[in-house]
Amino acid sequence: WTLGSELRHVVSRKQLILHYQPRFNIRTNRMVGIEALVRWSHPENGLLAPGRFIDLAEKTGAIVDIDRWVLEEACRQVRAWQLEGYPNVSVSVNLSSLHFKDIRCVEMIREALTATGLSPACLEIELTESGFIEEADAAVEIMHQLKELGVSIAVDDFGTGYSAFHYLKKFPLDTLKIDRSFIQNVTCSQTDEVILQAMIDMAKKLQLKVVVEGVETEAQLAYLREQECDEVQGYLLSRPIPVQELETFLSERS
Ligand code: G
Ligand code: G
Ligand code: MN
Ligand code: NA
DSSP: OHHHHHHTTTTTTTOEEEEEEEEEETTTOOEEEEEEEEEEEETTTEEEOGGGTHHHHHHHSTHHHHHHHHHHHHHHHHHHHHHTTOOOOEEEEEOOGGGGGOTHHHHHHHHHHHHHTOOGGGEEEEEEHHHHHTTHHHHHHHHHHHHHHTOEEEEEEETSSOOOSTHHHHSOOOEEEEOGGGTTTTTTOHHHHHHHHHHHHHHHHTTOEEEEEOOOSHHHHHHHHTTTOOEEESTTTOOOBOHHHHHHHHHHHO
């Protein structure tokens, strides 16, 4: 398929851009972090969301170059904002689970930090559950090395994968990002409320930071304020936005 072969050249042709979605501390309302979300600025088809090409990039192997670019660009951008005097935010980068089978990904991450001068404390790597359970031994080793480096590790889309909890003991995790499907009906479904509450309780008892994703209504936000949730992300607060908009946001809202 033609998109597949074009994908091999997206990095060298400079067709990728990053949007950033803010993440907020639920108590202080401050923007504390941003998630980097890649887009493909395609010459004929316009701006393509990752849902349109990440799976394909994983199949063709193009994801390796894409993720390396995303990582370095996100680190570079956040470091540039620091040097320009914007308020400090940390950045979360989604990495394909393919990397977590290969110890070289630690080098890739170290290089991005060294090349850009960003402090490891400002970087969080997001992984999906299914991604690291598959080759657990390799993933554990990689995560330990990342922790040594000072980088944080988040489980993305929590609750949608294998839904086995044993790995929470095994992996050195910092953050659970609870999948947006769990917040959707929380204000009208008792069942959903029970499940979300249980996930938040468990995370807190395991001393993990809890981020709820996909917050779209004031009622959902009010509900989360009564829970022990730490941070929120979602369209109610901000969609993923381009660099310039984020700069405005940073200067006005932090
Ligand atoms: O199309 P949509 O924006 O809904 O897709 C978002 C999905 O794409 C999320 O699952 C997100 O984790 C993933 N994603 C976004 N940016 C990147 C990236 O730079 N690398 C990888 N591997 N996945 C990404
Ligand atoms: O899998 P991951 O969590 O990395 O995916 C992030 C995706 O979720 C992005 O595509 C982003 O646009 C989307 N997203 C972020 N906030 C919301 C929200 O409030 N509602 C919905 N439906 N999608 C959201
Ligand atoms: Mn994510
Ligand atoms: Na998610």
